[in-house]
Amino acid sequence: MTPSEPTSTGLLTRPAGFAQLITPEGERRPDPELDRWVVDVDTEVLRGLYRDMSVLRRIDAEGIALQRQGEVGLWPPLLGQEAAQVGSARALRSDDFVFGSYREHGVAWVRGIDPADVLRVWRGAASSGWNPSDFGMAVPQIIIGAQSLHATGWAMGAAWDGSDAAAVAYFGDGATSEGDVNEALVFASSFDAPVVFFCQNNGWAISEPVGLQSKQPLANRADGFAVPGIRVDGNDVLAVLAATRVALDRARRGGGPTFIEAVTYRMGPHTTADDPKRYRTDDELADWRARDPIARVGALLAASGVDRDELDREVEAEAARAAGALRASIATMVDPEPMSVFDHVYAEPNSHLERQREHYARYLAQFDDQATDAPANASSASATTEGGAR
Template sequence: MTPSDRIATGLLTRPDGFAQLITPEGERRADPDLDRWVVDIDTEALRGLYRDMSVLRRIDSEGIALQRQGEVGLWPPLLGQEAAQVGSARALRSDDFVFGSYREHGVAWVRGIDPADVLRVWRGAASSGWNPYDYGMAVPQIIIGAQSLHATGWAMGAKWDGSDAAAVAYFGDGATSEGDVNEALVFAASFEAPVVFFCQNNGWAISEPVGLQSKQPLAQRADGFGVPGIRVDGNDVLAVLAATRVALDRARRGGGPTFIEAVTYRMGPHTTADDPKRYRTDDELADWRARDPISRVGALLAASGLDLETLEREVEVEAARAAGELRASIATMADPEPMTVFDHVYAEPHSHLDRQREQYARYLAQFDDGASGATEGGAR
């Protein structure tokens, strides 16, 4: 049994219920199972992870502000989940493929996707903000849990092609109650697909607590499918990085799927249309604020002798620049022409789509004042 197999088959247990390498106070905790997976993460690498999370938090807050100001229709905040996304995404290779839900702005950032392209979708200026094949990441999936099936299918194809690339499906705790996730686990286990099921357990499926959905840790659910589960402190970027490397190594060696439960917390609303004060307490929020993923890395860096104040100033400059660029992108983000809704639906001509296009063109023509872009024949 390889080290990744041993860890990922349920032998990874801790008194506090999950694996942890950096405590909330910023102390480095030794771990005989996980330390070997992050031996390359020195002070400079930790600085990079701190930078990623800090810039990401600023971009996320700018997205919220833009929504509140009417520039964006909706925004799903990720405040508090920076470590889960950055740590896992930094474990990926360029040829791996990500299938995320609607909250993975951090994963997109790490994959090199311009935040403006993420914003474009939520503004309604595009049905998809980027070409998935350019970044190895599918566009946001709104249907809860559907991306787990897409990831499993991609992983099965990669295996049949002889590639050692892996797929990662990101979803929340609420998605584990959906049929799609359970069906994906069945297929992935049956065909030993090289896929990592990465569950960000942020405590709430909109307004329902995770304890209502599951009476045991979500990682234990995977055992019923024959899939090993790892439970990790999702606010510990180093532990998340290590756990994801374990799962990816197992996938690349032909060991099949792994389920990671990253225990974290959604500090903000489910989306900007939600009011979390209606279903959770201030005490709960304060408890999780003390476990902040960014401050603990900062404390660890400071304890190592790094000048944290200088780093914070440098990161603030970069974060402000990224947020400014995101805001400025609104000015050049043109609304799509109505008829472009039919573009890129099918790779080849499709008679049913052609008929829909013609019908929609006739409908638009009823209101045509020269701005709709539709013609009698349905083309521009």
């Protein structure tokens, strides 16, 4: 998907196809609709956004390395999507609630979640890495699009409680073809739920291009649900921040849901089990690499008089510390006891769960018997051999 595609109909329309405040070359582009939403973003705030994205990229790279070294079972990289996640997450209040998919490591970082707790899930050392209520963020959702329903339900409840807090549901372009997302949009629209549907259109639903799923911008799909759509350059952290603030403000004032399509690109594989070279070209990758979300902020800062070399040294040192802490955390992760899989499934015990627990216990006992029998058999064989020798 390129900027030359048709513009979205919704809250924001642009001849280039999406809203943009920082060009790929790092130039600040004025915008009469969005500028007022980022008047507080000075050089220091931009430095913070640059730092967030840079550290996040290093953490993500460490997650991939740990998976390749056998320390983690699977890792879903977010390379290239840093601006979409950091920009939107920095727009949130502490009492808002995030419902993400499985790639929102950047949102988790901004919400204050230790990267080790994210890694813990992918290592298989925990069913969920953190307490959602402590950070205002649900644990990763693997079922595609299911979190959109959870976000809508939470938002409806918050509105009924008289709160002006909002929910944000993060999902990819592929999820827009799932029934759950469409059902969530129906409920959210019908009940004016204060929820932001944040679609990270990264171009590929595993190996399926977005153009095969939709012949028009995904933000246009929101029109059918009477939900305003915003199409924004997902590689522009400032535009994403502004667009998310627009949507959150609408939600807090009782205006209902908003659909944001952040047009970005997944630079790496879908997960570490995927080989993207099988379905996309090097030219496509190079085209999007030229739109790197971090490089453009760095260029803007340099043009503003910031000592880029000094900033990069500071950021690289912080990124190295974060990556080192993530790698060191592996040594502290204890594998859970097998029977703990039944803990916290239901609030109250029930016969169905107990029956499964009993069957699983018997299954595990088979391996205990084998472990017990092995030394005994070995000793018996050894005794027989020695006896024969004597």
